[in-house]
Amino acid sequence: MVYPRSFLKFILLSFLLVSLPLLYALAELLLSVDRLATQSREEVLQATQAARTSRLLFEQATTLERIVRQQIILDDPALLDDYGKLRQDFRATGTQLAALPLEASERAMLERLLDSEDRLAKRLAGPRPGAQGAAELAEGFASLVDGSQSMVAASAQFTQRAIERLQDTAARARESWLWLALATAGIALGLAILFAVLISRPIRQLDVAIRQMGTADFTHAIVVNGPQDLRYVGQRLEWLRTRLRELEEQQTRFLRHVSHELKTPLTAVREGAELLRDEVGGRLTREQQDIVRIVRENTLSLQKLIEDLLSWHQTKDVEPATVGPVDLSELVRRVLREQKLAALGRMIAFETRLETAVVTGDAERLRTVVDNLVSNAIKYSPRSGAIGVELRARGGQAVLEVVDQGPGVPSAERERVFESFYQGAPPAEGRVKGSGLGLAIAREYATAHGGRIEVLDREDGARGARLRFVLPLAAGRRQPSAARRGLTAGVG
Numbered sequence: 001m002v003y004p005r006s007f008l009k010f011i012l013l014s015f016l017l018v019s020l021p022l023l024y025a026l027a028e029l030l031l032s033v034d035r036l037a038t039q040s041r042e043e044v045l046q047a048t049q050a051a052r053t054s055r056l057l058f059e060q061a062t063t064l065e066r067i068v069r070q071q072i073i074l075d076d077p078a079l080l081d082d083y084g085k086l087r088q089d090f091r092a093t094g095t096q097l098a099a100l101p102l103e104a105s106e107r108a109m110l111e112r113l114l115d116s117e118d119r120l121a122k123r124l125a126g127p128r129p130g131a132q133g134a135a136e137l138a139e140g141f142a143s144l145v146d147g148s149q150s151m152v153a154a155s156a157q158f159t160q161r162a163i164e165r166l167q168d169t170a171a172r173a174r175e176s177w178l179w180l181a182l183a184t185a186g187i188a189l190g191l192a193i194l195f196a197v198l199i200s201r202p203i204r205q206l207d208v209a210i211r212q213m214g215t216a217d218f219t220h221a222i223v224v225n226g227p228q229d230l231r232y233v234g235q236r237l238e239w240l241r242t243r244l245r246e247l248e249e250q251q252t253r254f255l256r257h258v259s260h261e262l263k264t265p266l267t268a269v270r271e272g273a274e275l276l277r278d279e280v281g282g283r284l285t286r287e288q289q290d291i292v293r294i295v296r297e298n299t300l301s302l303q304k305l306i307e308d309l310l311s312w313h314q315t316k317d318v319e320p321a322t323v324g325p326v327d328l329s330e331l332v333r334r335v336l337r338e339q340k341l342a343a344l345g346r347m348i349a350f351e352t353r354l355e356t357a358v359v360t361g362d363a364e365r366l367r368t369v370v371d372n373l374v375s376n377a378i379k380y381s382p383r384s385g386a387i388g389v390e391l392r393a394r395g396g397q398a399v400l401e402v403v404d405q406g407p408g409v410p411s412a413e414r415e416r417v418f419e420s421f422y423q424g425a426p427p428a429e430g431r432v433k434g435s436g437l438g439l440a441i442a443r444e445y446a447t448a449h450g451g452r453i454e455v456l457d458r459e460d461g462a463r464g465a466r467l468r469f470v471l472p473l474a475a476g477r478r479q480p481s482a483a484r485r486g487l488t489a490g491v492g
Contacts, residue, residue, distance in 0.1 A: 007202075017191055017195070018191045050097070050159065054148075055155075061090065061117075064117070068138065087121055106158070120141060202227070202230040222238040223238075266302055270303065327357075328391060354389070354391040358398075358473065361471070375438065380465065387405075390403075393473060398471045401468050402466075402467045403467075409455045453467065456468055
């Protein structure tokens, strides 16, 4: 498709081409109306002329009969002169009537009428007829008047035929206008759809490109087809994408180096804190033990933050590394065992109901997803609360739900909680420690495995958050017939 140089010109050209069929239909309609009006005028004029001429012919024939009867009685030469003059008018009227588009029968009737008058005129111009001849002559002119009367009736039929021709022409015009309207509307609609697609294509490409960049997807090149001004915008977006990708790579390298450099001294600090806690260098007072505990907890938090940063940058390449069958129920049990100490510290109980569900994916990354969901629930759960963990296999999918009794997630923040570094409002019990990367990493890994993570309302309507993790089951795995229930573990 060859586009004009300007997008505005392309839109104007589209409007022009779409309006051309409609303009053609309008012009054809005007011409048809004009032709119909012309035909109507001609038909009306001919019908009027036929009616007027036929009546005049009848009147002239009647006058001729009266003059002939007077001539038979009076034998006045002046009457013959009047007859001659009137006969010329009668013949001229018949000629005018013959010039109209009469039917063959009507034309033959007119010719017989004129021939009859010609024969009678010759007899009248001859020697004076006797009584018998005069009677025949009078009878002939009476027949002439009757023939003229028939021509008046024929003119009425002529008018009726003219009306019928106008009705037929109008009906054909209406039918042709209908087909013309349908054809032009179809063509205009087809052109409108075609140009709508051609106009929306570059806009859609720009929209897709902007959305990709908005989601930090800089891996796909931006190509915009269309007018030159839109192609230029696409080129500038491609330049921006390339530049942002370079900056992101620089940021990734920087954070990777910083994280690596931080881990070395942090490991030394953590080992020193462990040695002090184990009183390798000597016994500690109670105050010193509290200081060591604070140092140890903060080094653990700092190490977790560094690991989250590294994991977050690794999600840029989130394709599963080691793919194989993974028993999701066993993986969930493993995560719960690992989080048992964190739950004990807050007097939190796990209520589990786990069915066997085998999926295909990277076991370590799936463990990270489940671990982030559970640890997030522990962070936001109140002390002495309970966390529900349910795994079921339904409709070819494995569904894991983690439900806590914390403050819950407002509807306006249910998508934002999956953004990097977003933590939302702190709960009433105080600030929750974390990097704000756990759920972002979890969603990236879930999407890479063909699954999804979403935040829902609790089914019982109680206070708290309900996070659902959905994955497709491994091919060939049948849905279990009965649930395998876990034990309810209360801590406290």
